[in-house]
Amino acid sequence: MTEPLFAEDPYRTSATGVVTALTEEGGIVLDRTIFYARGGGQPGDSGTLDWEGGRMQVATAVKGENGAIVLLPAAPGPMPPLGAKVEQRLDWDRRFGHMRIHTALHLLSVVIPLPxxxxxxxxxxxxxxxxxxxxxxxxxILEGQLNAMITRDLPVIEEWISEEDLDANPGLVKTLSVQPPRGAGxxxxxxxxxxxxxxxLQPCGGTHVRRTGEIGKVVLSKVENKGKQNRRVTLSLAG
Incomplete structure (x- = not known):
């Protein structure tokens, strides 16, 4: 199992780690990582791994078996050996963009209170x-409501509940297509x-900013018809 350092501190941009496995597909598993693994609509992180005598560009991170996070290289090349100590560095600008957008989408689900x-x-x-x-x-009007909430600079807080508590409060889950991961209790x-x-307040495993003011101004760029009952609402950062 990989310790997900990003879950406790999404602002951490570097960390050491030890190689615990090399996958048949050419990925690397570390004992702990700052790289978020793709899930819930959020892409996996990118960045670099450095070890004695080598460097690898990390294209993305994905979930492996038994809680492992697999780092995938951007191109074929040298790999660190099992047991090697590596230095992880995150593509911070890309990650911070994901954090801003992800938090903004939570607020979008507030101004549009639909499934x-x-x-x-x-x-x-x-x-x-x-x-x-x-x-x-x-x-x-929706864009104005969304930006008004952002400028209130509200705190974004992470907490935990039991699976039983979630079962007793099914209204916390807003997504029809994706359910929170279970099995950890x-x-x-x-x-x-x-x-x-x-x-x-909703279940989410992604990375978010600490306060909504960090999102900055957003623009509702388009609303598209995606079927008889579905509309796609796209937002973008204004700067």
């Missing part, structure tokens, strides 16, 4: 698909705002 049927996250834009038979009446929640200022 979510899908989603995708990029470094400068993202989208959610909603069960929305009719298009929104005024996209500009607990579920990670992301809360935006506190007390009377709380605006959102």
């Amino acid at each position: 979510v049927t899908g989603g995708a996250i990029g470094a400068d834009k993202g989208r959610l698909d909603f069960h929305m038979p009719q298009p929104p009446e005024d996209k500009a 607990r579920i990670r929640l992301v809360r935006i705002g506190e007390g009377k200022d709380e605006v959102d």
Whole structure:
């Protein structure tokens, strides 16, 4: 099992690690990593691994078996040997973009309080698909509401509940297509705002900013018809 350092500190950009496995597909497994593994619509992280006598560009990270996180190289080349100590460095600008977009999409699900049927996250834009038979009446109003919440600079807090607690509160899950991962006995929640200022609470395993003000201004770039009952809403960072 790989210790997911990003889960405790998504702002960490470097760390050491030890190679515990090399996969048949050419991936590397470390005992701990700062690289987020692709999941929940969020891409895997990229960056570099350095070891004595070698360097590898990490194209992405994916989930392996038994809790392992597999780092995939950008191109064929030398690999560190089993037991080697490596220095991990994250492509921070790309990761921070994912964090800003991911948190903004949580807020989008607040201003559009409809079931979510899908989603995708990029470094400068993202989208959610909603069960929305009719298009929104005024996209500009939704964009204004979204940016108003962002500028409130609300705290983004991570906490944990048991799987039994989630079963007792099924309304916490907004996504119809993706359910929170089970089997570990607990579920990670992301809360935006506190007390009377709380605006959102939902299960999520991704990385997020600490406060909504870090997102910056966003633009609702388009709303597309994706079927009889579905609309795709895309947002992008304004700067």
